[in-house]
Each structure stands twice: as structure tokens, then as C-alpha cells.
Amino acid sequence: MKRFSILALAAALCGAVPAIVLAQASAPDHVTIALNALNDSGETGTATLQQAGPDLLVFVRMKDTVADNQPVHIHEGTCAKLNPKPQYPFPNITARRSQVKLRNVTIASLLATPHAINVHRSTTQAGIYVACGDIKT
Numbered sequence: 001m002k003r004f005s006i007l008a009l010a011a012a013l014c015g016a017v018p019a020i021v022l023a024q025a026s027a028p029d030h031v032t033i034a035l036n037a038l039n040d041s042g043e044t045g046t047a048t049l050q051q052a053g054p055d056l057l058v059f060v061r062m063k064d065t066v067a068d069n070q071p072v073h074i075h076e077g078t079c080a081k082l083n084p085k086p087q088y089p090f091p092n093i094t095a096r097r098s099q100v101k102l103r104n105v106t107i108a109s110l111l112a113t114p115h116a117i118n119v120h121r122s123t124t125q126a127g128i129y130v131a132c133g134d135i136k137t
Ligand SMILES: [Cu+2]
Pocket: 071, 072, 073, 074, 075, 086, 118, 119, 120
């Protein structure tokens, strides 16, 4: 009886493990998303997410920034329905760029539920969103 249980457990694990590996393998190692203008800002850009082992490298490049030193973050939710609390802050955009290494964050985890990268007008006008892109493949 005990031996049967162990065999059954082993069989169940063998079935489960490949499914988990497959789910991780299917996540891309990089994603580029468009950051679209919001609130008539005319400000657009791109964000590239690159998996680097357990960490995530994020590069943000903007065109036609309407102010310097703009806050930018990953938020939960979509651009259409954003959780206003930042989940992962980046350094502010300066000279139209920001980049960051997020430790122990995977692209798979960001794709598993809705996430978006959101650019705010300035540190004093953070409530005004100027560009946003949903993180998806
Ligand atoms: Cu934000």
C-alpha cells in the first residue's frame, strides 16, 4: 500500500514537472512594447524587457518628451485600467532614457497577470500620465 502511494506520487510529479517547465520555456526571453501617448502628450516610446537569468533588464526610450525627469514604473493592470500604485519603480527618465535591473523578476511573472509600463508627466505632475504600454507578447 505504502509502495503504491509512493509510485502514485512519483507518477503525479512526473506529470506535473514537465508542465511547469513547458510553461516557463514558453515565456519569451525578451519583449518590446510600444509606449503610446496619453492625454494629448504626443509623447511616445518603447520599452524592452530582457530576461537576464533571474533578473529583468528594462530599457525605456522616449521620443518628444514633454518634460525631463519623468517618473516611469511598472504597474499592475492595463493602461485602460491601471492600479495607480507603482509595483516596480525605475529611475526617472532623463535625456529620454531610463534603464533598470529588477532583481528576481521574470517576464513570465509579468505576463501571467496584466501589467503596464506607465510614464508620468513630471515629479510635480505625477498624476498626469503621458505614455503607457501594456506588457504583452
Ligand atoms: Cu507609474
